[in-house]
Amino acid sequence: MKLKFFISAFIIGLISFIAPTLADNSSQDSIKLSKTVPIADIHRHVNKFVSPSKLVEQMKANGIGWSGAVGPTEWQTESDPYLELLGNAYIPTAGQAELTQIFFKIGPSAIEDENNRFYKDLFSNADELFRSGKIKGFGELILNNKASNPSPNFRRKVTIDSPPIERMMAIADKNGGFIQIHTEDDEDSIAQIKQLAKKHPKTPIILSHCMLTTNINLVSDLLKNYPNLYCDLSARTTLHYTNPESDNAKLRAIYGENFADPAWIKLIESYPSRFMVGSDTYRYDIDFEKVIGAIRNGLLSRLKPATIEMVAYKNAQKVMDLK
Numbered sequence: 001m002k003l004k005f006f007i008s009a010f011i012i013g014l015i016s017f018i019a020p021t022l023a024d025n026s027s028q029d030s031i032k033l034s035k036t037v038p039i040a041d042i043h044r045h046v047n048k049f050v051s052p053s054k055l056v057e058q059m060k061a062n063g064i065g066w067s068g069a070v071g072p073t074e075w076q077t078e079s080d081p082y083l084e085l086l087g088n089a090y091i092p093t094a095g096q097a098e099l100t101q102i103f104f105k106i107g108p109s110a111i112e113d114e115n116n117r118f119y120k121d122l123f124s125n126a127d128e129l130f131r132s133g134k135i136k137g138f139g140e141l142i143l144n145n146k147a148s149n150p151s152p153n154f155r156r157k158v159t160i161d162s163p164p165i166e167r168m169m170a171i172a173d174k175n176g177g178f179i180q181i182h183t184e185d186d187e188d189s190i191a192q193i194k195q196l197a198k199k200h201p202k203t204p205i206i207l208s209h210c211m212l213t214t215n216i217n218l219v220s221d222l223l224k225n226y227p228n229l230y231c232d233l234s235a236r237t238t239l240h241y242t243n244p245e246s247d248n249a250k251l252r253a254i255y256g257e258n259f260a261d262p263a264w265i266k267l268i269e270s271y272p273s274r275f276m277v278g279s280d281t282y283r284y285d286i287d288f289e290k291v292i293g294a295i296r297n298g299l300l301s302r303l304k305p306a307t308i309e310m311v312a313y314k315n316a317q318k319v320m321d322l323k
Contacts, residue, residue: 030300030305031301034301036063037063037296037309038063038313039296039313040317042068043069043140043209043232043234043279045071045281046068047074048074050281052081052082052085052086053085055082056086058289059089066313068082068091069091069278069320070093071096071139071140072096073282075100091322092134093135095122095139096139099111100142101118102119103154113164114162127175130176135177137172139208143160144160150242157189161193161199169200172203173203177203180205181206183211185212185218190218193207194226197226197228204228205229206230206232209235212252216267233277236252237253237254237294240291255295255298257293272303272306272307272310277295277312279292
């Protein structure tokens with residue numbers, strides 16, 4: 001009799017436990033998956049304050065399967081040691097160090113001139129870099145950051161479909177590579193992005209930080225009409241701002257440790273194959289672990305399980321041929 005009673009009580013308790021769980025099955029699955037899914041960090045700069053061994057340590061501790069897809073923010077930093085240590089887990093690119101040197105040593109207008117010495121060196125061996133696996137693409141090409149960079153001496157706005165950028169697109173197209181571009185959502189810059197995307201439809205163009213735009217309709221229209229455009233959701237947290245309470249920080253933040261903008265979640269679910277994530281710890285004081293926590297707990301946990309996997313790493317695997 002006691003046995004029957006306990007069995008009945010157990011079954012009743014089990015049903016009462018399962019019922020709400022089943023009702024919220026998708027969100028529970030999403031929360032669980034978001035904590036363990038591997039992440040392709042497609043906006044991780046290599047800088048002298050994070051050594052190759054330190055990067056490996058951070059990746060292992062935070063479930064990062066791949067890292068890179070942008071260059072060093074300091075041109076003196078060599079990316080080869082990271083590639084040598086990480087192998088296929090590192091996503092090497094070219095172009096960022098060259099553009100930074102052009103900007104500081106010659107001037108912003110020279111970014112549009114393919115005849116300067118930095119471009120000549122890059123283009124002379126770009127095909128070999130692709131063939132040897134030394135690079136998988138070009139980026140981060142900072143072409144319009146006139147209002148999105150905190151340092152006035154680093155701001156610029158240049159023509160996005162200028163001859164040297166066109167040439168990078170052609171080289172990437174030839175070698176199955178990608179290009180990652182930092183631009184803001186100015187009307188002329190958007191028109192130039194469209195021109196590049198239309199001229200090179202097979203070459204993926206990743207829009208760094210999703211242009212830091214708040215215009216969801218613009219992003220939706222771009223993704224709808226240009227199948228080779230992708231959005232990188234890095235640096236869309238208040239963690240990336242020296243003053244997280246500033247209007248700019250709050251306006252541009254899409255997600256955080258405990259929230260995500262429902263309108264952006266809806267947009268991501270509408271185009272699940274077109275979004276990727278990254279940490280963008282370009283300054284030593286940006287907390288990598290907190291950024292990854294915000295990606296997992298704030299952003300990914302609010303997506304459907306299938307979308308979580310795509311945004312976390314599967315889209316990057318496809319676009320960047322990650323092993």
